[in-house]
Amino acid sequence: MRRTWRQRFLTTTILGAGLFGLAASPAFAQRNPERNAYFGQTHQHTSWSLDAYIIGNTLAGPEDAYKYAIGQPIRHPAGYMIKIGRPLDFEGVTDHSEYAGMMSLANDPSSPISKLPIAQKLKAKTQQEINKVFQYLAASIAKQQPIKELTDPKVAGTVWQQNNAIADKYNKPGKFTTFCAYEWTSMPNNQNMHRNVFFKDCAKVPVAPFSALDSDKAEDLWAWMNDQRKAGNEVLAISHNANLSNGLMFPVDVDGKGRPIDSAWARERLANEPLTEIKQVKGTSETHPDLSPNDEFANFEIMNYLIGIDNSSAKLIGGYARQAYLDGLAMQDARGYNPYKFGFVGAGDSHNTAANFTQSNYFGDHGLMDATPQSRLAGRIESGMNILETGTSGLGGVWAEENTRASIFEAMQRKETFGTSGVRIKVRLFGGWEYQPEMLKQKDWVKVAYAGGVPMGGDLPAVKGKAPSFIVQAVKDPEDGNLDRIQIVKGWTKNGQTFEKIYDVAWSGGRKIDPATGKLPPVGNTVDILNATYKNTIGAVELKQVWTDPDFDPALQAVYYARVLQIPTPRWSTYDAKKLGVLPPSNVASTIQERAWTSPIWYTPSETARATASRGLTVAELKQRGAMALDEAQLKEFALGKTLKVRNTVTGKNFDILYGADGRRVVTEVADKAPSAAQSFEVMHNGVTGSTATYIIRDGQLVTTIDKTPFAVTVYKLDDKYFGARSNEFGYVNYEVEEPKIAN
Incomplete structure (x- = not known):
């Protein structure tokens, strides 16, 4: 006999609280005090997101997302089957909180949502009907006029409970971790201000999420998050697509409510948003060639537009992480506070219930809009987005003692995280004052590194030497390209001006830095573009180094993070062109250097050191x-x-x-x-x-x-x-x- 929606929901709830709750025993997972690298997804949409539903993803909900993440095949919105190459270690499904699940469940006869009177306005069969319903709901969001029947906690809260019960069902401590999460979708005047909100424990969550219908101001979201903590619900937020925020994501003068930024605002941001997405399907948010003209690798998966507006472009200033790091240093120096001490994760934002991480097996990100090679290579602009410029999902990496909610969440809180462009490069960064090159010959060098310094996401301790040293290690993805190099990106400030410099610190082959240009020669290129192939005959399997800052000034604020580059490999558009027997499009790169970024380590001078500086x-x-x-x-x-x-x-x-x-x-x-x-x-x-x-x-x-x-x-x-x-x-x-x- 087919179970009703209510029966399935109750069964899921019981399983989440009972059977899988027993599996959470500390003895189940082996703790590693030196921490393991875990890869996961912190940004995934399903048919429960309004925008996913209208682009053809009408059937695959949160449960399908978890099935896909653990290696089970699911159906793409276009009808064909898709399966992840390697299961993930953790995932949080982050459907938009604004009317989450309402369209999908209103059109599901087995759901109690479909029995509500308001559901009659949400039922749709044809694409034209679906678009009409979406316009009805989207208009209420844009006008900040909630539909009471849908935002009633008895309705919205029921969907939230179902979301959390599904997460509990698939949570298997030690093997696969799920989070109760959602996306807060603020988008004033088409400017992306979205945050993904994660709870540490699915047993300690609110009755319903705080959505952009409650407020589209981040300051109000933070206040709500503070109240959640007071109620015992530990929570954090991850900002994303700063590159599409039109410069609003990282302000320096006024906040989202037009008030002057001050130390209280900085404290609120630091307490609530420890992380940001460095790369996802709608581009990277590290830096831009116009912001970093001397960074030869700045032009990586760049997208710049306002969501929903064709032929638009967004402001650069205030929209990229590296510049935010630099401005944060200057704010600390001039005003005594730094709101921008956040770490990195990579993530997806795929609206297919499934994310694709490999260039060679790309199946699009946006339902029926880009479901085939033909549609992807057609050069279409949809909602301001150039389909050709979209990319594979990024991946979030954490260094945690074990694969459990508590351990992974705590790693995100302390920012011991890294992001990748989708590949599984493992990278670590430590900073201290007494690291020596000989350390890397020791088997227990990681233990020594923790004992003598701080990992990425941390602050260097008080000065003990002439200049800080950093240990950086990167290990290639075993199923992808070899490694080209590791770079340390440094930023600093003096008298309100900000500066950056990129150091090549470890690289493959016998290359030498050109003394005239200061540049390391390219690693080479083995890509056969017409056949969409490459050879792993160049590059390295592992790179590691102890590097000491040669330009250190103890009187100046500074920030350091590592960037790892692979050798060139074919981009997804080149693989698609090969499948169709056509030349790759000329308006996007045919090759790509996949990469990873660590969270930074910060240096703050003591008052004694600051006193020695020549102040402006x-x-x-x-x-x-x-x-x-x-x-x-x-x-x-x-x-x-x-x-x-x-x-x-x-x-x-x-x-x-x-x-x-x-x-x-x-x-x-x-x-x-x-x-x-x-x-x-x-x-x-x-x-x-x-x-x-x-x-x-x-x-x-x-x-x-x-x-x-x-x-x-x-x-x-x-x-x-x-x-x-x-x-x-x-x-x-x-x-x-x-x-x-x-x-x-």
Whole structure:
């Protein structure tokens, strides 16, 4: 006899609380104090998400997601069977909390949701009917007008309980871990501000999730999370797709409610959001070529648009993790707090109930929109998204004592995590003051590393040596390409300016860094593009190194994280082209260098060390000396149509800046050599030699817009000297300006 929905739900609940609860005995799982690497998915949608349902994923719900994750075949929305190559270690299904499950369950005759009067408005058979229902629900979300019959805790709470019972059913401590989780889907004006919310214990969860229907402000989500902890429900949030946030994900001036950012806001963010997604199907959020022009590997799976708007683009400033790390250092230095000490995970955001992690077996991410090679290579734009630019799911990695909810959750809390582009590279990073190269010859080097320093996600202890050392190890995915190199990405700040530099610290083969360019030669390329094949005849199986920062200044804030690159392999679009017997598309890369990123390690100077630093001049100090800002009329007379000679007092670099009468600003660097990698962030803001940008004189400031973000310079006069202060340098006056000359 076929069981009813209620019978299935009760059985699932009993199993979750009973049989699998017994399996949670500590004796069941072997604890490793030196921790194991576990790979999992922290961002997965099923038919219970509204947007997944309207693109054809109408049948496969949360239970199917867990079946897929543990290695069982399930049906793709297009009808064919799919199966994961290697089961995951953990997963949290994160369906959108806004009307989660309502469309799917309203159209399921066995569900009690389908018996509700409101369900008649949600029932749909044809795609046209489905779209109409979606518009009805989406409009209520956009207008912040909840449909009471669907948000009633007796209704929404029942679906949430079913979600959690399914998670409990598949949770097998020591073998496969599930989490009670969901996605909070804030999207003001099509700007992505989403967070995935995870609970530590499915027995300690709220009656219903907090959704964007309750509030689309992250500050309100954090307040709700704080209340959950007070009630005994341990919870954390993971932000994602900062690259599509239009610069809102990592602000430095005002919060989501328009209030000035302060130390209390920073504490709230740190307490609630320990992690962010570094890579998922809608692009990477590490950095962008315009933000890091000297990073030769910055142009990796870049996507930049506003969700739902075709031919759109999002602001870069405030939308990438590396820049957030740098701004956080400057905020700590200037204001005494850093809201951006978060770690990395990789994740999927697939709406197929299943995520694909390998380029060679790609089956799309968005239901029927990209279910076939033909549809994927057609170059379609859907909801602002270029299908060709979407990618495989990222993977989250954690270093935990055992494969259990408590251990994995605690690893996420302490940020001992890493993200990959989908491959199973294992990478570790430790930081300390006394690590020596000989350590890596010891069998117990990991134990020694923990004892003598901190793992990724941590803060370096007080200074004990001249410069910190870092132990980094990467082991290749046994079923994918060999390793090219390990890099350490360093960021630091001085007097409100931020800098970055990338160090190659371990690499395969006999390559040597070019002393003229400071670059390591490419690893090579064995990819046969026409046949979509490659050879693992180059690269390394494992790379590890003890590296000491050669440019360390104990007086300056700093952040370090590791990035691991594989050798080039074919991208999914190249595999698809081979299947169809056509040439790979020319507007996306034919090859890809898969990679992994560790969470950072931070260095904060002591007050004694800070006292030894040469501190810059601040706006407040300049005003105290009697300086006056030029007003609009004075500024026009001073700069319009003239070339200003500007000296950056932090770097010592000199620029000629022409503020043309035509509203174009031209920057020319006065230097004997090209800018160094360490100065790349400064170059981005000030412009490289010969670069142009539009500007206006407004409210007594020279306002230049770069990548849709305005940067303002205020010019001050003190006696017969002129000084410039940029709006993005946290109250410092870092520019000396000579008397201008009239342009020809």
